[in-house]
Amino acid sequence: MRLACITVPLFPLAARLRSEPDLKGEAVVIVEGNGNAARVVAASRRAREKGVRAGMTLPQARALLPGLTARGRDRESERAAQEALLEVADGFSPRVEDAGEGVVYIDLVGTPGLAVAPAYSRPADAPASGSAGCGLDRTPGPSRAPAPAARGSSPLGDSSRCDQGTEGSGDRIPDPVRAVGAGLAPAPPPLPMGEGRGEGKTSAEVRLGRDILSAVEKAGLPARIGLAASKLAARVAANLPDSPSVVPDGEEAEFLAPLPLERLAPEIEIAEILERWGIRSIGELARLPEGEVASRLGELGRELHATARGIDPRPLAPRVPPLVLTEGMDLEWPLATLEPFLFLGHAALERLVARLEAQALACTRLEIVLKLDPDGCDARAIRLPAPTRDAKTLLTLVRLELEAHPPGAPVAGFAFTAEPDQPRRAQLALFGPAALSPDRLATTIARLAALLGADRVGSPQAVDGHRPERFALARYAPPPPPDLAHPPKAGRGLLAVRVLRPPLPLDVIVEESGDRAIQPSSDREIPNPQSPVTKLSSLRLLSLKTAPDATPAISGSVKVSSGPWSMEEGWWLDGSGRGASSLPEGRRLAPREPKRSEGIRFAVEALRPSCEPLAQPDPEQAKATVPAARDYWDVELSDGGLYRIYRDRKDGAWFADGIYD
Amino acid sequence: MSAAQALALEQFLAGRGFVRKPGGLLSGLGAKISRASELPAASRETFATTVPGLDGLLAGGLPRGGCIELTARRSSGRFAVVLAALAAATSAGEATALVDLGDHLDPHEAQKAGVDLVRLLWVRPRHAKQAVAAAEMLLSAGFPLVVADFGLAPRGVRYLPDAAWVRLARAAETWGSALLIAAPWRLSGVAAQTVVTASRACPLWQGSGRAPRLLTGLSSRLTLEKDTRARSGLTESFTLRASEALVPLSPLHGDHAAITLRSRRVP
Numbered sequence: 001m002r003l004a005c006i007t008v009p010l011f012p013l014a015a016r017l018r019s020e021p022d023l024k025g026e027a028v029v030i031v032e033g034n035g036n037a038a039r040v041v042a043a044s045r046r047a048r049e050k051g052v053r054a055g056m057t058l059p060q061a062r063a064l065l066p067g068l069t070a071r072g073r074d075r076e077s078e079r080a081a082q083e084a085l086l087e088v089a090d091g092f093s094p095r096v097e098d099a100g101e102g103v104v105y106i107d108l109v110g111t112p113g114l115a116v117a118p119a120y121s122r123p124a125d126a127p128a129s130g131s132a133g134c135g136l137d138r139t140p141g142p143s144r145a146p147a148p149a150a151r152g153s154s155p156l157g158d159s160s161r162c163d164q165g166t167e168g169s170g171d172r173i174p175d176p177v178r179a180v181g182a183g184l185a186p187a188p189p190p191l192p193m194g195e196g197r198g199e200g201k202t203s204a205e206v207r208l209g210r211d212i213l214s215a216v217e218k219a220g221l222p223a224r225i226g227l228a229a230s231k232l233a234a235r236v237a238a239n240l241p242d243s244p245s246v247v248p249d250g251e252e253a254e255f256l257a258p259l260p261l262e263r264l265a266p267e268i269e270i271a272e273i274l275e276r277w278g279i280r281s282i283g284e285l286a287r288l289p290e291g292e293v294a295s296r297l298g299e300l301g302r303e304l305h306a307t308a309r310g311i312d313p314r315p316l317a318p319r320v321p322p323l324v325l326t327e328g329m330d331l332e333w334p335l336a337t338l339e340p341f342l343f344l345g346h347a348a349l350e351r352l353v354a355r356l357e358a359q360a361l362a363c364t365r366l367e368i369v370l371k372l373d374p375d376g377c378d379a380r381a382i383r384l385p386a387p388t389r390d391a392k393t394l395l396t397l398v399r400l401e402l403e404a405h406p407p408g409a410p411v412a413g414f415a416f417t418a419e420p421d422q423p424r425r426a427q428l429a430l431f432g433p434a435a436l437s438p439d440r441l442a443t444t445i446a447r448l449a450a451l452l453g454a455d456r457v458g459s460p461q462a463v464d465g466h467r468p469e470r471f472a473l474a475r476y477a478p479p480p481p482p483d484l485a486h487p488p489k490a491g492r493g494l495l496a497v498r499v500l501r502p503p504l505p506l507d508v509i510v511e512e513s514g515d516r517a518i519q520p521s522s523d524r525e526i527p528n529p530q531s532p533v534t535k536l537s538s539l540r541l542l543s544l545k546t547a548p549d550a551t552p553a554i555s556g557s558v559k560v561s562s563g564p565w566s567m568e569e570g571w572w573l574d575g576s577g578r579g580a581s582s583l584p585e586g587r588r589l590a591p592r593e594p595k596r597s598e599g600i601r602f603a604v605e606a607l608r609p610s611c612e613p614l615a616q617p618d619p620e621q622a623k624a625t626v627p628a629a630r631d632y633w634d635v636e637l638s639d640g641g642l643y644r645i646y647r648d649r650k651d652g653a654w655f656a657d658g659i660y661d
Numbered sequence: 662m663s664a665a666q667a668l669a670l671e672q673f674l675a676g677r678g679f680v681r682k683p684g685g686l687l688s689g690l691g692a693k694i695s696r697a698s699e700l701p702a703a704s705r706e707t708f709a710t711t712v713p714g715l716d717g718l719l720a721g722g723l724p725r726g727g728c729i730e731l732t733a734r735r736s737s738g739r740f741a742v743v744l745a746a747l748a749a750a751t752s753a754g755e756a757t758a759l760v761d762l763g764d765h766l767d768p769h770e771a772q773k774a775g776v777d778l779v780r781l782l783w784v785r786p787r788h789a790k791q792a793v794a795a796a797e798m799l800l801s802a803g804f805p806l807v808v809a810d811f812g813l814a815p816r817g818v819r820y821l822p823d824a825a826w827v828r829l830a831r832a833a834e835t836w837g838s839a840l841l842i843a844a845p846w847r848l849s850g851v852a853a854q855t856v857v858t859a860s861r862a863c864p865l866w867q868g869s870g871r872a873p874r875l876l877t878g879l880s881s882r883l884t885l886e887k888d889t890r891a892r893s894g895l896t897e898s899f900t901l902r903a904s905e906a907l908v909p910l911s912p913l914h915g916d917h918a919a920i921t922l923r924s925r926r927v928p
Contacts, residue, residue, distance in 0.1 A: 432754065433753065433754045433755045433805065434803070434805070435756075436756050436802065436803050436804065437802075437803060440801075440802050440803060441802055441803075443802075444798050444799065444801070444802035445782075447798055448784060448795055448798060448799075451791060451794060451795065451798075452784065452785065452786055452787070452791060452795065456784065456785040456786070456787075457782070457783075457784050457785075458782070458783060459778060459779055459781060459782060459783065460766060460768040460771065460778050460781060460783045461768060461778065462768040462769050462772050462778065463768070468767055468769075469767075470769075471766075471767070471768050472768075473783070476782045477779075478756045478779055478780045478782075479779060479780070481754040481755065481756070482754040485753065485754070486753060486754070487709070487753065488708075488709055488711055488748075488749035488750065488752045488753040489711070489748070489749070489752040489775060490711055491710070491711030491712060491745045491748065491749065491774075491775065492745075492748075492773070492774055492775055493712075493741075493745075493899075493900070493901055493902055494741065494744075494770075494773060494774050494901060494902055494903070494904045495738070495741055495878055495879050495901040495902060495903045495904065496738075496740040496741040496743075496744050496770055496774060496901075497740075497767060497770050498735075498740050498763065498765035498812075498813070499764075499765050499766070499767040499770075500765070501764050501765075551813075551814050551816070552735075552763075552812075552813040552814045553814075560864070560866050560874055561874065562866070562868075562873065562874040562875055562876050634876045636864050636866075640734065640735075640736060640862060641735045641736045642736040642864050642876070642879065658767075659735055659736060659813065660736055660864075660876070660879065660903075661733075661735055661736055661737065661738065661739055661740035661741065
């Protein structure tokens with residue numbers, strides 16, 4: 001494996017300078033935080049020359065350099081700079097890993113420039129290469145100091161090249177040879193940056209590295225590059241001041257050995273222990289016995305030791321290019337009716353679903369773009385309740401959307417774009433009740449919503465209040481079934497009530513006390529709403545019937561009746577719907593019924609496709625916000641039915657709102 | 662061995678005094694020939710409805726993979742049985758669906774009956790065709806229990822072909838779901854595996870004469886009209902208690918009002 005690592009030193013500053021080129025050459029710092037607590041994240045060369053360092057507060061930095069220009073950290077500029085870096089890398093290899101913060105790895109395997117180059121031949125004085133870990137037991141070869149001429153000859157090798165004020169002081173690495181600690185055998189430095197160090201694969205890699213650096217610079221970013229066989233070695237090589245740095249295959253351990261231990265960024269506790277042991281360089285750590293290190297420092301120490309020997313098992317994780325799942329076609333003849341369009345659209349949706357299935361994905365949002373005749377475009381989107389791969393469901397939603405909102409002109413072409421998402425999955429229980437398949441459930445709910453309307457499918461919710469007809473719907477999301485099956489609870493054996501929505505108007509024949517008169521309720525004088533209930537209790541219900549066209553029809557003489565049972569909402573409110581003035585302002589009670597319409601609106605919003613307008617609460621719900629005052633009776637009619645009827649105190653009208661069943 | 666040979670052997674063994682099962686062809690000697698009616702019924706998994714009378718008639722409850730039709734006129738306890746079945750299934754952790762053609766469900770009443778509302782999918786079709794289509798979709802989605810209540814006067818049911826009910830029953834069988842069709846009259850024709858009728862409802866009132874009355878419950882009778890596995894004509898009676906009733910139905914029921922269902926089998 002051959003990898004290239006591109007790093008942009010002081011990435012926040014480099015991204016900012018890319019957006020504001022006028023600041024190049026100025027004393028600039030990038031700060032994070034607000035006010036006096038803002039801390040310097042990165043500083044340009046001119047600022048660093050005056051002693052400004054990362055971690056200082058802004059007042060401290062300004063005390064050192066009064067004319068300092070400070071800029072806040074700009075995440076959007078950094079995102080754009082990272083994208084630009086990735087685009088450059090995409091030009092050299094299809095396999096690119098986005099490591100974030102100005103770091104990108106490129107897979108060089110199969111790169112044409114390297115493939116045609118002759119095989120790398122090891123110099124005669126170079127140590128024999130072996131596995132990454134064998135450098136510990138091997139007698140190091142003679143020191144190979146980098147050729148000054150070669151460094152100087154590289155047009156990109158000078159550190160000032162990439163400094164548009166962004167070279168980090170911490171990135172300047174001491175010469176590898178000089179960095180080797182006392183008592184350590186000198187290790188070979190990174191292989192040369194110029195042509196003077198031989199031909200072959202290395203020189204081809206150096207040329208490739210220069211090409212990459214040149215392309216990155218054209219994108220407005222100063223960068224360094226390192227080429228090696230592992231990500232760790234490539235990253236460390238990229239942080240060296242001379243760029244490009246090439247680490248030959250199999251010589252990662254020798255390359256890392258002279259470098260200070262901080263390059264591996266060990267944990268603080270481990271770093272302190274190693275410092276107490278006198279371990280300063282990576283090579284010193286690598287020479288320690290692995291077992292002893294592991295027994296004293298644990299798993300983290302063992303991993304650090306392996307890293308010090310150049311072992312980096314992390315594979316390249318290439319970024320996946322965003323999927324564009326679009327299917328459509330241009331039509332030879334514009335279509336003015338829906339059915340032919342759906343015929344063609346069904347085929348396109350099936351192709352789209354097949355592509356989704358091949359990627360193990362599902363559609364969570366469907367965008368429809370219609371090319372209109374003679375010109376114009378109609379774009380709309382349908383959001384699904386849950387990801388689905390069912391073409392019939394998608395087609396039904398498209399049909400409903402186009403029926404509800406026709407494009408207004410013949411369609412000359414169309415395109416369906418699916419926004420992919422992972423289909424829902426659930427773990428099936430081994431001993432408990434089987435859970436519903438989330439995918440199938442979502443598809444079914446979407447089809448039911450398309451068939452019946454989104455406000456007619458959902459989970460019922462009990463709403464606070466006193467009206468029997470109140471209800472709310474919520475999105476159906478059942479909790480997972482229990483792990484173990486258990487028997488059902490014992491039944492309560494309660495008589496149920498079928499609610500009649502809306503309540504059925506009734507014509508009721510009553511007999512008043514004293515057998516004074518018998519008259520239909522509609523003709524009867526409306527009693528005073530404020531009259532006591534005891535007056536109503538003197539009424540005897542004789543018969544009742546609904547209108548002839550009412551469904552269900554109710555008609556018969558009353559055999560037994562029980563009542564009245566009074567129900568009055570909002571008795572604490574005055575006529576305008578406000579709280580009674582006797583209550584303190586902060587303690588006035590509000591009617592609880594409006595929650596019903598809120599619940600319905602929530603449910604509709606959760607289930608409906610996004611293109612549909614919000615469902616308006618129906619007039620019955622709006623009426624439900626008015627406090628009700630009713631007197632209820634339970635009646636048994638001659639037809640054998642048991643009904644719950646009530647008389648509205650406001651207008652004296654009679655209704656049936658339930659049947660005991 | 663042909664049937665004629667088997668019969669001859671049976672007669673021979675009977676003459677020798679070997680034990681013979683009543684109605685069986687052969688017994689003893691490891692005989693493997695038996696009458697088809699004596700084959701043991703395949704064990705079936707059921708959903709208990711917790712209505713003792715109904716569970717008794719259905720040999721344990723609503724069978725998975727079966728289609729049960731419950732017909733009853735209004736005020737016969739049909740909706741209470743529906744809610745009891747939903748309550749039993751949801752209390753066991755099963756997901757259930759109710760196709761409510763008449764839009765009659767009161768979530769408060771359902772909660773009182775013990776239905777776990779978060780496990781209940783409530784579908785409110787406008788006419789019978791939508792109800793049947795919705796029930797089939799729900800069966801295909803894998804709901805273990807689907808209840809289709811056709812309300813008091815289902816609209817458009819006369820235009821449904823018989824094949825629609827057969828298709829529903831097949832869907833229930835294919836997906837291993839229990840389908841309960843609750844209707845005011847017979848709808849499913851030959852498709853239903855079992856048909857139960859609730860009739861002879863009798864409201865229970867407290868108080869007499871000029872005293873104020875109080876509805877305390879309802880008693881009804883379930884009759885097994887059709888069953889492919891059992892003899893039809895069995896009846897069970899059951900009693901439902903009004904939730905607002907302040908007094909128990911009778912001293913026999915004691916204060917354990919939750920179990921007020923009394924069951925009496927009438928052959």
